[in-house]
Amino acid sequence: MSTASASAPAAPETQQPSKWHDTFLRITQGNAIISVLAVVLALLVGGIMIAFTDEDVQAASGYFFARPGDTLVAVWQSVSGAYVALFQGSIYNFNAVSFERGIRxxxxxxxxxxxxxxxxxxxxxxxxxxxxxxxxxxxxxxxxxxxxxxxxxxxxxxxxxxxxxxxxxxxxxxxxxxxxxxxxxxxxxxxxxxxxxxxxxxxxxxxxxxxxxxxxxxxxxxxxxxxxxxxxxxxxxxxxxxxxxxxxxxxxxxxxxxxxxxxxxxxxxxxxxxxxxxxxxxxxxxxxxxxxxxxxxxxxxxxxxxxxxxxxxxxxxxxxxxxxxxxxxxxxxxxxxxxxxTPWGTFAAGILFGAFKAGGFAMQAGQQIPIEIVTVVQSLIVLFIAAPPLVRTIFFLPSPERDRRRAEKARKKALKAEVAAEAELEGVAK
Known part of the structure; x- marks a missing residue:
């Protein structure tokens, strides 16, 4: 009896995910990462709109196939200049004469x-x-x-x-x-x-x-x-x-x-x-x-x-x-x-939108960027937040539903293997 039991095959062990893998899944499948990536996507789309509305970009694009570098430089200057103005108009002005003026x-x-x-x-x-x-x-x-x-x-x-x-x-x-x-x-x-x-x-x-x-x-x-x-x-x-x-x-x-x-x-x-x-x-x-x-x-x-x-x-x-x-x-x-x-999430979002409002005026005054661009960026944030699957697809993030189905399938497979092993064990014992 004991010899038969010892010779029976053991049930396969289910491989447990590592702690780091579990942490990665919690981060990438959470709501916070979707909000952050929605802001990033909105800023990217806003940058495209800024480039298209910039006069220097439009002028350089007229001879793009002759000198494509000019267009790329103009795009970089327009987008980077706009977002630098946004930062300096909402966080800190590095051109200020004093720290007191800089944090205004x-x-x-x-x-x-x-x-x-x-x-x-x-x-x-x-x-x-x-x-x-x-x-x-x-x-x-x-x-x-x-x-x-x-x-x-x-x-x-x-x-x-x-x-x-x-x-x-x-x-x-x-x-x-x-x-x-x-x-x-x-x-x-x-x-x-x-x-x-x-x-x-x-x-x-x-x-x-x-x-x-x-x-x-x-x-x-x-x-x-x-x-x-x-x-x-x-x-x-x-x-x-x-x-x-x-x-x-x-x-x-x-x-x-x-x-x-x-x-x-x-x-x-x-x-x-x-x-x-x-x-x-x-x-x-x-x-x-x-x-x-x-x-x-x-x-x-x-x-x-x-x-x-x-x-x-x-x-x-x-x-x-x-x-x-x-x-x-x-x-x-x-x-x-x-x-x-959430209370603290709303607090952080309010500060972000306050930065958009404060920096939007700096963008308009310093870079002649239409203030409506900031409103478009805010609207795009809502659009991307309302479509988490789109954000996950763009950034190749794992889908919670897909991983849930995979985990359930693996659990059923392991359970089935365990039942089969137990049945074979009982047959050998008899």
Whole structure:
């Protein structure tokens, strides 16, 4: 018996992948690498567009077959010059006479990024609950109106005035978004349609208030613009008057930490994620899905409202018009998508888009690059993020689904071999 058992063939051992191979797969199959490569692809396509719109490239391409080197040099000069200008206009200006002047572009990037991060966090939070909040424009407008009215009409001590204006803006944004959450919870109305309509309602309501004396319009003025914000309500500078970076950036950092804590460490965040993954299963588990929709939209609206408050109290303190949102409400959707709806991912994406905004003006001024090129690059980022298989194909990255099928096939093959070995072992034993 023992001799027969000893002579039986052993079951083949399944080769385990190495630790480095497993790490490589996790990196190449993760969402973060797709976001990074989407940015790289967008910059490459943007470089092609820059080259095609450059006059020197067009002139050199006229005799390309006679002297192809001239065209290649012109392409390199146009693309490298544009992206160097983008870097120096958003990160650090090496041509500045002092370090203080050199880091000014970085402070401008952070200033542009501040409302983008706040609004992006609001959109990302709604995404995690399974809701599509595209009402950022309306929520920003209502928050701007509330915070602005408190800032220019009330006389309060320094500090208290700013806090009251901030709370008023957050509350207005939360209430405006909460309308969509309440309608979805109670009537089943789709939040996309509701938030789109609320954008129009907010825009025309604020436009009317800006043309009505006694509401938002500046006294004695016929222009649809508010009075200047009072000094006691304005966000203070972080690095001095020579920079535009203000206290709003600190608030945005705090908001990012708060959203991370809510989603990762709180019971409310667990319920948010459960509803976002499967509302029917969450309902069976005892979670009040309707309340989660309302709570989620309230918090989302408050975060987007913070972006509106930043515009009023930190950026445009001389008075604002109905264009105070500056397209940030829609840019926030792109920021949230690039950040994969995670708090710190959204924070990084907001800084990237802030760099595009700050550097785009430098590209236009220094290299005569159309500012629309930057907008195209931002749009391409979203396009590539929405098509992960395309990005994986271009960069020859392994597909998670393909590797999953291969692993399952290998597991079945190993199991089949093990069963065959056991059967042969029993036959020899008999």
């Amino acid at each position: 572009p970085l402070t401008e990037t952070l200033t542009f990024a501040t409302p983008l991060i706040a609004a992006g966090l609001g959109v990302a939070l709604a995404f995690r609950i399974g809701m599509f909040n595209i009402g950022g424009r309306g929520q920003m407008l209502m928050a701007s109106a509330a915070a602005g009215w408190v800032a220019f009409s009330l006389d309060l001590p320094w500090g208290i005035h700013m806090i009251v204006a901030l709370i008023a803006g957050l509350a207005a944004g939360a209430i405006w978004a909460g309308i969509a959450g309440l309608l979805k919870a109670r009537t089943g109305a789709h939040e996309v349609i509701v938030t789109i309509m609320l954008n129009y309602v907010a825009f025309y309501l604020i436009s009317w208030m800006l043309r009505t004396p006694g509401l938002l319009q500046a006294p004695g003025s016929s222009n649809p613009k508010t009075p200047a914000m009072k000094e006691t309500a304005i966000f203070f500078d972080l690095l001095g008057p020579q920079y535009n970076l203000h206290f709003g950036f600190v608030l945005v950092i705090g908001a990012t930490v708060l959203v991370w804590w809510i989603l990762s460490r709180s019971n409310l965040g667990f319920q948010f994620r459960a509803v976002g993954e499967n509302p029917h299963a969450a309902r069976v588990a005892g979670i009040n899905v309707k309340n989660m929709y309302v709570y989620g939209m309230l918090i989302s609206g408050a975060l987007i409202g913070l972006a509106g408050v930043n515009q009023v109290l930190g950026t445009i303190t001389t008075g604002f018009t109905a264009g105070i949102d500056a397209g940030i409400g829609f840019d926030a959707i792109t920021v949230a998508l690039l950040g994969r709806s």
